[in-house]
Amino acid sequence: MRFVNEAAWDRIGRVALGIVLLWLGWGGVVTGTWGTVLAVLGFVPLVTGLVGWCPLYALFRFRTNQASVDAS
Amino acid sequence: MPTQLPTDPSRPTIVEAWSPSCVACRAMQPDLEAVARDQPEVEVVRVDVVANPSWARERGVLGTPTLIGFRDGAEVFRHTGRRDRAELRSLFAAVQGEVDTPRVGRFDRILRVAAGLVLTVLGAVSGPTWPLVAVGIVVLAVGVIGWSHR
Numbered sequence: 466m467r468f469v470n471e472a473a474w475d476r477i478g479r480v481a482l483g484i485v486l487l488w489l490g491w492g493g494v495v496t497g498t499w500g501t502v503l504a505v506l507g508f509v510p511l512v513t514g515l516v517g518w519c520p521l522y523a524l525f526r527f528r529t530n531q532a533s534v535d536a537s
Numbered sequence: 538m539p540t541q542l543p544t545d546p547s548r549p550t551i552v553e554a555w556s557p558s559c560v561a562c563r564a565m566q567p568d569l570e571a572v573a574r575d576q577p578e579v580e581v582v583r584v585d586v587v588a589n590p591s592w593a594r595e596r597g598v599l600g601t602p603t604l605i606g607f608r609d610g611a612e613v614f615r616h617t618g619r620r621d622r623a624e625l626r627s628l629f630a631a632v633q634g635e636v637d638t639p640r641v642g643r644f645d646r647i648l649r650v651a652a653g654l655v656l657t658v659l660g661a662v663s664g665p666t667w668p669l670v671a672v673g674i675v676v677l678a679v680g681v682i683g684w685s686h687r
Contacts (some may be wrong), residue, residue, distance in 0.1 A: 480652045492663040
């Protein structure tokens, strides 16, 4: 997929990080302002990991996966 | 490559909705032309949405590039965003009824289902934390259904 700019390890790491942040934020492990920040911020790595596309990578023309190979 | 609106409904047709300022459209153009050359049985039409705003409105084109496949006059797929050559070949095959349109990959599904399960279980055992459970169920559903962002 040309759309995807993250390698598998990158995606798994992001999803894991997102889950941990969401758990810390929503699960009440971290409370107060930081808890709210984590509860919101956790969605960023989770969604970018699940979708496989990082807007910052795209902005700086960076990618952790290999560029698309011509199938011909 | 023709730039007029499609006229022959009986012929498999892929319409590319593009705009002059669209960088992704320009980047995809060489691949689209190469695949179109290899598969002349599929008509490829480029429609400038800036020059044809009413067409874009009628067709509900919300972004560029958008590839819309027509078979027997009926729309069979629609994808927005740049596609690589392999994906374009799949779309050219799909518009001729040879294969299904590309779906989300196996890795994506496994990742989504696993993440959904972890979130749901984590939310259930820690509290329960219903927002976490809700997010987990949504992610799980997306993985099971196989929803594609393409």
